[in-house]
Amino acid sequence: MRRYFGRKLIVYGLTFFIAATIDWLIPRFMPGDPVQSLVSRQGFGLSADSAQALADYYNRLFGLGLPIWQQYLNFWVALLHGDLGRSVYLTGRPVTSVILSAVPYTLALVVPSILLSWWVGNNFGALAARRKWLDNTILPVGYVLTATPYMWLAILLAWVLGFIFNVFPIAGGYSFSLEPSFTWAFIGSLFSHWFLPFISLFLVGLGGWAIGMRNMIIYELDADYSRYLEALGAPSRLVRKYAFRNAMLPQITGLALSLGVVVAGALVTEIVFSYPGLGKLLLASIQNEDFFLLQGIFLFIIVGVLVANFIVDIAYVAVDPRTRVSMSGEGS
């Protein structure tokens, strides 16, 4: 147990270290000078002298004049204090607060869509392995869905349901005519804006899980224990129940592996719907060359993916007794 989690923690720690270091490189090695862009954004009509003074001020503020190793150390110190610097594009707002205001939207999209498509996909896949006609419909639909680029499904849904039939709004997190409040009108507006991005993420994920589960079930039904149960005369429902449980294990590992792709998918989906989550913020920070914001967003995504991976690891140990008994580190 300790060995298993020890190894996992080393991998995650190392990943975080490398990822954070790459993250630190972003504003420093990117083309373009973030300070100059901040100065030109704020310093309309300044004389050359005062522009220079402003640039010096910002260089000092961001600690960009220091030796490179010291900047790196300062980055870690600030990071551990939860300080990610200030946004250039949103004129000096702390990056942490900018991100925290966008995170709930992204989480509200990503968490339900991942879990629901995983759950529904697994059940459909298990059903498909049982009935020929279901198999013949689920397989092709599943392949088409997994092959669909996230943003294209989002665009199609927005076009058909939002533009042609005009059932759902296609931009924003809530209606522009409303102020955030705890009223039914506002919650309803939140929901109707949330629905299309959610369903498009849900659908793209669905196919892969269904196909994976179907293949695993067919494989498990061929395994010795299934054959043995069958030979003993166990009802096929029971055999399938055991097969399902065993087929679940690779699907749990797959959940962790797919997180990175799903997060990228969520980002582009948000962009299509102008949904006010991290994806839209990401695009804005790229377009405005706001490297501190960019840095902060990535750090958030990295931490989010690592935490989610760790949760999946814990779930895996809870579900698979073999990891608890041997803990040989296999599968790490």
Add this chain to the structure above:
Amino acid sequence: MSRRGEVLYFAVRTKKVIIGLTIIAFFLILAVIGPIIRPGDPDALIGPLGMPPSGDYWFGTTSFGQDVFAQFVSSLRSTFLVGLLGGGLAGIIGMTVGFVAGYRGGVVDEILNMITNVVLVIPTLALLLVAAAYLTARGVVVEAMFIGLTSWPWAARAIRAQTFSLRSREFVNLARMSGVRSLRIVFSEIAPNMSSYLFLTFILLFGGAILIAATLDFIGLGPTTGSSLGLMMYNAVAWSALQLGLWWWFVPPGVAITAIVGALYITNVGLDEVFNPRLRNT
């Protein structure tokens, strides 16, 4: 019947393989001859603005008056290029890491496993973004390189597991005892025995690379020179094709990506049946 003859015999009789290959061949031919039918700069402003598909402009025009068909066929080329180069590079790295880790075992395996896990967990988008922004002028080849360098881990894992199960087989032991060098054992004993598996892995990497490229293009990190299917969708959304109802601008690129990647996956499943007699149900 020889092994190759057998594969071919079943390949042309498996419906999935035929359907998949036909779709891929269709788009490949379109990519090759398309720019010959519509020569010239695909981004040139030649036609009327925002026209629906017609005899003159087969796929209509964008709201700037660019010919969507011309953009589409030239983008198809870069899509195949990204898939081939990106998937190929990922396949080579995955094979190298997988073979070495699986065959050597021990400390080498531990270290490579650690690296694989790290690359697997890092949201690759972050890496790609830094690299993409660092090179201001970049083409499709550079994009494919980035994709190849970040999408190999799962292939490495799968190949490692396969190598691991093969390396203690008798014929490998025999080769080792008779003093054959490790590199030669890997390439003449182990690799041929999983060649079908390697081929299938490459197909999946090919499709994956196309999808990743579309995502990158869509957030504006794609090639700065030339066109791509993701970039077409990005432009369509950025210039309100949705609100204006210019469906011919954003439907074709998505159809092409979905069809090509879906066809690759279906070919993959079909070939799996061809290589593995146990899966054949005829």
